[in-house]
Amino acid sequence: MTGLPTPGPLAGARRIVVKVGSSLVTNEGRGIDAQAIGNWARQLAVLAGQGREVLMVSSGAIAEGMKRLGWTQRPKELNELQAAAAVGQMGLAQMYESRLSEQGMASAQVLLTHADLADRERYLNARSTLLTLLGLRVIPVINENDTVVNDEIKFGDNDTLGALVANLVDADAYVILTDQRGLYSADPRRDPAACFIDEARAGDPALEAMAGGAGSAIGRGGMLTKVLAARRAAASGTSTLIAWGREPDVLVRLAAGERIGTALLAPTAKLAARKQWMVDQLQLRGAVRVDEGAVAKLQGEGKSLLPIGVLDVDGDFVRGDVIAVRSPQGVEVARGLANYSAREARLIARKPSSQIEALLGYAHEPELIHRTNLVLM
Secondary structure, eight states, X not given: OOOOOOOOTTTTOSEEEEEEOHHHHTTTTTSOOHHHHHHHHHHHHHHHHTTOEEEEEEOOHHHHHHHHHTOSSOOOSHHHHHHHHHHHHHHHHHHHHHHXXXXXXXXXXXXXXXXXHHSHHHHHHHHHHHHHHHHTTEEEEEEEOTTTOHHHHHHOOHHHHHHHHHHHTTOSEEEEEESSSSEESSOTTTOTTOOEEOEEETTOHXXXXXXXXXXXXXXXXXXXXXXXXXXXXXXXXXXXXXEETTSTTHHHHHHTTOOOSEEEEOSSOXXXXXXXXXXXXXXXXXXXXXXXHHHHHHHHHOOOBOGGGEXXXXXXXXXXXXXEEEOTTSOEEEEEEOSSOXXXXXXXXXXXXXXXXXXXXXXXXXXXXXXXXXXXX
């Protein structure tokens, strides 16, 4: 007697990033597909009702702009691509807002670039904004800011952006909805012997050879970009699922543990991957020395580091740098991502979090280092 199939990786996922491609969003370039977006919105409402948090990364702005401008072929000139993105983004945002509103859900438009996620301070600002929206039960609808960023239009793709967002918010799973059913060992349109890959390890070099090929005439991403995005997401312990976007109730069924499409599993657990990255930092920009009470809360209770427990500050770090946390005797007890620069930390040290805004004129976070960004040594 055989056992029951193992549930898919989305079964226990609480925070999920979903990316949908241009061909799905715009019905192969014919214009925004209201029915498809409405269908995904309905499924998002079901997931939200289960207590899950979902972020949407949606392509389609350039394709919708092309349709509104009457263009039948994707332009090559940068200024025309940017113009199409500007025109199309209006309709894209409006459609998501109306369809999510019909399901009783609030939405927010967030335009990001890879540069936003490369800069330490902008990275933390983006993270704080997205986590705040999720806490308010708002669905962030994220797209690349194609109107102003040229390298993303030329070489970028939202598969990669979705993986970066998954890393940014510590997502449990990343779902890429596409116009294909998943990954095959070869192009099934050319090789009748191609086998479907239902599960593999994200980052396996063999997957890149299998994926090959380019995207559609509407979008820029092919299966290779999805495989590479899964590898990037796996670096933070997030597993990726690639599935056909028009599969009935695909998100609901995946969340129920049904195996649909291709699962590319992260070899390292989410928390372990993130914290290992901090442990592996060889050059720390600075450190804070904390009192015994703070040490006890960090080591014994798994708490965040608050400014009131900081005795002094060393170095010249900025917001987003990995810094050491030392005991009164100078022993490193932890390290983590600083929410404030060294200059700011010196001003708020030994002060309660309620005074941060009065001391600085603003308050990024109540913690100097949040517990999710801190690892004990």
